[in-house]
Amino acid sequence: MRTIESEVIPRLLLIHGVSPTAPRARSGVTDADVELLASHLLARSDDFVDEFVIDIEARGIDLETLLLDLLAPSARLLGVMWEQDLCDFTDVTIALARLQRVLRKMTARFESTEEWMPSGPAVLLSVTPGEQHTFGLSLVSEFFRRAGWSVVDELAETEEDVVRRVRQQSFTVVGFSLSGELLRDRLASVIKSVRKFSRNKNVGVIVGGAAFQEHPEWVSLVGADASANDGLEAVVQSQSLSQLLKA
Structure with a gap:
């Protein structure tokens, strides 16, 4: 594990143009965005959710950041809300199904502009x-x-x-x-x-x-x-x- 942490991972990060010492910036996505997406997934229509995500994409945020700093935290927040009885199992199930759909549509948009082989x-x-x-x-x-x-x-x-x-x-x-x-x-x-x-x-x-x-x-x-x-x-x-x- 010491070898992996001190040698292998830093080399791989450098190969991919990422500094092994700098933390990954959470640029462009806020905690308020995460909370809003979670609430929209629970209460709003699919079209409204799509428009909300597209508005955030329009800030120039890349797919990696959207996945790590918007979709994943929103899913975790839904889980916390369920555990705290702020929503029921049916609400969370529908919200996660909507989130899956957002993921598919989001990645499809990025794939159409990149060469994926x-x-x-x-x-x-x-x-x-x-x-x-x-x-x-x-x-x-x-x-x-x-x-x-x-x-x-x-x-x-x-x-x-x-x-x-x-x-x-x-x-x-x-x-x-x-x-x-x-x-x-x-x-x-x-x-x-x-x-x-x-x-x-x-x-x-x-x-x-x-x-x-x-x-x-x-x-x-x-x-x-x-x-x-x-x-x-x-x-x-x-x-x-x-x-x-x-x-």
């Missing part, structure tokens, strides 16, 4: 079987696609679904999301099966989600190689793993 290593991204929180995984997928990775999204319902996928195709990295403790042991079992049955015997495993933000010690407990707090970090960590596994 996935030619890099393959990554399998999946929720832990039984996990209900999937929006964060959608965000992470977009970051991998923008970095040139060949992405396979898998909303696996069982461990066998994941095993079948890693047997069918060779992946450089497999990533899982986990939101809480309830499915921790199941994730450990799935990761063990991935390493046993994967076509790539040197596959890297990365994890993310609220569970690992609250309990970073669980990363090794479930048998993963690394964790990430957001989509950008997931790509950097996976690139690091890819280089280390080649070595």
